[in-house]
Every structure is written in C-alpha cells, then in structure tokens.
Amino acid sequence: xxxxxxxxxxxxxxxxxxxxxxxxxxxxxxxxxxxxxxxxxxxxxxxxxxxxxxxxxxxxxxxxxxxxxxxxxxxxxxxxxxxxxxxxxxxxxxxxxxxxxxxxxxxxxxxxxxxxxxxxxxxxxxxxxxxxxxxxxxxxxxxxxxxxxxxxxxxxxxxxxxxxxxxxxxxxxxxxxxxxxxxxxxxxxxxxxxxxxxxxxxxxxxxxxxxxxxxxxxxxxxxxxxxxxxxxxxxxxxxxxxxxxxxxxxxxxxxxxxxxxxxxxxxxxxxxxxxxxxxxxxxxxxxxxxxxxxxx
Numbered sequence: 001x002x003x004x005x006x007x008x009x010x011x012x013x014x015x016x017x018x019x020x021x022x023x024x025x026x027x028x029x030x031x032x033x034x035x036x037x038x039x040x041x042x043x044x045x046x047x048x049x050x051x052x053x054x055x056x057x058x059x060x061x062x063x064x065x066x067x068x069x070x071x072x073x074x075x076x077x078x079x080x081x082x083x084x085x086x087x088x089x090x091x092x093x094x095x096x097x098x099x100x101x102x103x104x105x106x107x108x109x110x111x112x113x114x115x116x117x118x119x120x121x122x123x124x125x126x127x128x129x130x131x132x133x134x135x136x137x138x139x140x141x142x143x144x145x146x147x148x149x150x151x152x153x154x155x156x157x158x159x160x161x162x163x164x165x166x167x168x169x170x171x172x173x174x175x176x177x178x179x180x181x182x183x184x185x186x187x188x189x190x191x192x193x194x195x196x197x198x199x200x201x202x203x204x205x206x207x208x209x210x211x212x213x214x215x216x217x218x219x220x221x222x223x224x225x226x227x228x229x230x231x232x233x234x235x236x237x238x239x240x241x242x243x244x245x246x247x248x249x250x251x252x253x254x255x256x257x258x259x260x261x262x263x264x265x266x267x268x269x270x271x272x273x274x275x276x277x278x279x280x281x282x283x284x285x286x287x288x289x290x291x292x293x294x295x296x
Contacts, residue, residue: 003090008256008269011095015102015271019252022106030117032218033184033235034242035282043075044245049130049283072130074280076247081108082272084262090269102271109250109273116279118222120242121186121231124289125150129281136289143173151290155187155194155230157204157211163232163288164214170285180286185215186231188223191292195219195230228292241287247276 037044049072083101120127124135133139138148149166153159167182187195195217201209215232223229233241255262255270262268 003087003258007090011090011269012254012256012271014095015254016252018099018102019106019273022103023110023250024106026107026110028111028114029218029220030113030244033121033186033233033240034113034117034244034279035238035240036244036246039074039076039245039247039277042247043073045071045073046130046243046280046282047071072280074243074245074278076245076276077278078274078276079112080272080274081105082270084266084268084270087263087267087269105252105271105273109275112250113244113277113279114220114222116277117242117244118186118220120279120281121220121289122223122226122229124231124281124287125229125291127281129284131284133284135281135284135287137284140284142171143175149284149288151288152292152294153290154228154292154295155191155198155290157198159290160185160198160211160232163290164211167232167234167286167288178285180234181236182232182234182288183215184218184233184235186218186220186223186233188225188227188229189219189221190224190227191230192217192219230290230292232288234286237283237286239282239286241282241284243280243282245278245280247278250275 083098083105085095085098085101089095089098120135126134129135131140134150136150138146138150140147140149147170151159151163153162164182167180170178170180172178185195185199197204198209198211199215199217200212202212203209235241250273252271252273254272257263260270262270
C-alpha cells in the first residue's frame with residue numbers, strides 16, 4: 001500500500017469503525033450500582049453528601065436543611081490505552097492482523113468503568129467516604145448515634161436478612177426512617193450459587209423461601225479475588241451508592257503524520273483511546289458490605 005495522507009485517513013476511518021462497533025457491543029454493568037455524574041472541571045466537590053432529610057409539616061417558617069455536611073471531592077484522572085502498527089505492516093497490506101488490537105481498544109474502553117466502580121466495593125472496607133469513615137464501617141455517625149453498615153458473616157439466608165433489616169431500619173439525624181429498601185445483592189462469581197439460592201429459589205430444604213424476589217443477584221466478574229465478600233445495595237434512589245464521574249467520553253485517536261516522532265524514529269503508527277473521569281462513594285446508608293470472614 002502506498003502511504004500518503006489519503007491512505008492514512010482511510011485506515012483511520014476503518015479502525016475507528018472497528019473501535020466504535022466493539023465499544024458499542026459491550027455490556028458493562030456499572031450503571032446498575034453507580035450514578036453517572038457529569039464533570040466540567042478537574043475536581044468535583046460533593047458538599048451536599050451527608051444527612052438525608054425528610055419532608056415535614058410546614059408550621060411557621062420554612063426550616064432550611066443543611067446539605068453542606070461534608071467536603072467530599074472526586075478528582076478526575078486520565079486513562080489511556082495505545083497500540084502501535086509498524087509502517088512495514090501498512091506498506092505490505094497486513095493491516096488485518098491488527099484489527100483485533102483495535103477491537104480490544106474498544107472493548108477495554110467500554111468495560112473500564114466496571115473495573116473502577118467494582119473496585120470501590122472491594123476496597124470499601126478501607127477507603128473512606130464523605131464522613132471520614134471507610135464506606136463500610138461500624139463507626140458511621142447519624143446525629144448522636146453510631147451506626148454500622150459493615151458485617152463479617154458469610155453469605156447465608158440469615159446474614160442476608162440481617163443486612164436487609166440493617167438498611168431498612170436506618171433513620172436520619174432526626175430519627176425519621178429513611179425508607180430505604182435494598183434491591184441488589186452484588187457478589188463475586190464464587191458466591192453466585194449462594195446468591196441465587198437466597199433470592200431466586202422457591203424453596204430451600206423443602207421450606208418456602210420467603211426472601212425470594214426481595215432483591216436481584218448481580219454477579220460481578222470484576223470482584224473475582226474477593227471471593228467471600230458480598231454487598232447489599234439500594235439502587236432505586238436518584239443517587240446510587242457509588243458515583244461514576246465522567247469528565248470526557250472515550251475517544252479514538254491516532255498519531256500517524258509522517259513528521260510525528262513515533263513515525264520518524266520508530267516507523268510506527270499509533271492508535272489509541274483515552275478519556276477522563278473517576279469514581280467515588282455516595283451515601284453509605286444505601287449499602288451494606290460483609291467481608292464474609294466469619295460463620296454466622
């Protein structure tokens with residue numbers, strides 16, 4: 001193939017088509033547990049994270065709710081993935097060999113948010129949220145009370161019922177029930193059977209399963225390696241338990257001019273994808289996590 005601006009443009013268009021098709025064919029699951037929030041600067045501050053207020057009877061003046069109980073910020077990061085195509089491969093019409101590499105760029109870009117979001121769950125016993133405590137902690141403060149959304153029990157029916165009750169029993173700082181109903185049980189592949197037994201089976205050991213249908217199981221391959229931990233989440237509110245902050249969408253880019261250093265020095269044309277964003281924690285009240293390290 002003759003290498004000139006027209007042929008290079010044609011290669012870019014073909015690769016971009018492959019990239020977009022691979023990107024669109026992926027089915028990430030992070031939006032089931034994370035709210036996607038737009039970002040317009042390098043860092044976004046979620047100062048309104050804190051107590052969850054409730055409606056009240058209007059007697060006298062309005063009561064202004066303090067929504068600035070925290071100073072929780074999420075700083076955007078840059079992410080990229082790049083592949084190189086040798087100049088000789090283009091001259092020798094061997095571009096087809098590199099089609100899978102371009103498709104890999106699309107797949108990786110589409111699924112990367114899953115990696116970031118589910119890492120939040122796996123790290124939630126150590127990484128802190130807006131109140132300065134780990135997201136899953138026995139030391140969260142609600143008014144003068146200390147509240148826990150952390151467990152250690154292995155995933156069993158009894159442990160699930162206790163976690164469900166813990167979320168549904170939460171109140172705000174004024175003692176008003178939050179009315180949260182957990183609807184998603186997130187598990188690693190190793191706990192898929194246990195989760196399905198609890199939430200889908202009609203009977204367990206010959207007894208009617210009264211918890212069937214109370215939540216849906218969500219099996220996350222990205223949690224492999226955290227094989228005993230499980231997480232019960234409330235995902236029906238305007239803000240889900242986790243936040244995926246999007247600064248820019250994934251974009252296919254190329255560095256292929258004859259004067260580019262990579263072409264001049266290395267005889268290599270570069271194709272890649274990059275985007276900006278990050279993840280963080282929302283309301284801990286909407287999540288319960290157990291590391292699964294102890295029996296009932």
